[in-house]
Amino acid sequence: MNHPLLVLDHVQKAYAAPDGGAPVTVLTDACLQLAAGEAVAIIGPSGSGKSTLLNILGALDLPSAGRALIAGRDLATLGENELAALRNRELGFIFQQHHLLPQCTVWENVLVPTLTAPRELRTPAALARAERLLARVGLQARLAHRPGQLSGGECQRVAVVRALVNQPRLLLADEPTGSLDHANAQGLGQLLLELNREEGVALVLVTHSRELAARLPRVLELRDGALHGVLE
Ligand SMILES: Nc1ncnc2c1ncn2[C@@H]1O[C@H](COP(=O)(O)OP(=O)(O)O)[C@@H](O)[C@H]1O
Numbered sequence: 444m445n446h447p448l449l450v451l452d453h454v455q456k457a458y459a460a461p462d463g464g465a466p467v468t469v470l471t472d473a474c475l476q477l478a479a480g481e482a483v484a485i486i487g488p489s490g491s492g493k494s495t496l497l498n499i500l501g502a503l504d505l506p507s508a509g510r511a512l513i514a515g516r517d518l519a520t521l522g523e524n525e526l527a528a529l530r531n532r533e534l535g536f537i538f539q540q541h542h543l544l545p546q547c548t549v550w551e552n553v554l555v556p557t558l559t560a561p562r563e564l565r566t567p568a569a570l571a572r573a574e575r576l577l578a579r580v581g582l583q584a585r586l587a588h589r590p591g592q593l594s595g596g597e598c599q600r601v602a603v604v605r606a607l608v609n610q611p612r613l614l615l616a617d618e619p620t621g622s623l624d625h626a627n628a629q630g631l632g633q634l635l636l637e638l639n640r641e642e643g644v645a646l647v648l649v650t651h652s653r654e655l656a657a658r659l660p661r662v663l664e665l666r667d668g669a670l671h672g673v674l675e
C-alpha cells in the first residue's frame with residue numbers, strides 16, 4: 444500500500460503539571476497528512492505547541508491520544524530501537540541552535556549521523572554525498588573549520604547537511620532561522636526550499652516568520668491545539 448509519508452490522526456498532547464496540578468493540554472485535535480516530498484510551513488504564536496507537535500512528528504515524543512504514523516507505521520507500536528533507527532534513517536532535524544559538536548570539524552560533524560547508521564549507509568557513496576552537500580551549501584572550503592570558527596549562518600548550513608547526510612525522507616525544522624539576522628534567515632529559508640525540491644526530501648518548517656512561511660506551497664497555523672489551513 445502507498446501510505447502518506449506522515450499522518451497525524453486527531454492527536455492530543457497533555458503534559459503533567461510539575462507541581463501535581465491539572466495537566467496542561469497543548470494539542471487538542473491536530474490532524475495532518477503529508478505526502479512524500481511535500482513542504483509545509485507551520486506557524487503559530489509562542490507557546491501554541493509547535494515544538495510539541497514537531498517532537499511528535501519526529502518520534503521524540505508520543506501523543507497522549509490519537510495516532511502519529513510515519514510511512515504507515517504507528518509510532519506508538521514501535522520499540523525504542525525501532526524508533527531510534529527510524530529517527531536516524533528517515534528523519535533529519537534542524538533546530539534554532541545548531542547543536543554542532545564544538546571540538547569536531549565541519550567534516551566530522553556532518554558524518555556523525557553515519558556513525559550509527561547501518562553499514563550500507565557508511566559507504567564511499569555516503570562520503571561523496573556529504574562532500575556534495577557541503578559544496579551545495581557553499582562550505583566546501585570550510586571542511587577543517589570548527590563551529591567556533593564559523594558564522595551563525597554557516598553553522599546552520601552545516602546542521603542542514605548533517606540532517607540530510609543519511610538521505611532522510613523527512614526534514615523537520617524547528618525555528619531554524621530564529622537565531623539568524625534577516626539576510627541569513629532569508630538565505631537559509633531559501634536553501635531549505637531548494638533542498639526540498641532537489642533532494643526530494645519532505646519538509647516541515649516551523650517558523651514564526653510569516654514572510655518565510657508564505658514562500659512554502661502550504662501553510663498551516665497551530666491555534667487552540669489544532670492545525671488550520673492558512674489562505675494567502
Ligand atoms: N515537557 C513539558 N512539560 C510540561 N509542559 C510543557 C513541556 N513542553 C512544553 N510544555 C508547555 O506546552 C506549551 C507549548 O510549548 P511548545 O510546544 O514549546 O510551544 P511553541 O514551540 O509553539 O512555543 C507551553 O505552554 C509549554 O509550557
Ligand SMILES: [Mg+2]
Nearest residue numbers: 493494495617
Ligand atoms: Mg518552540
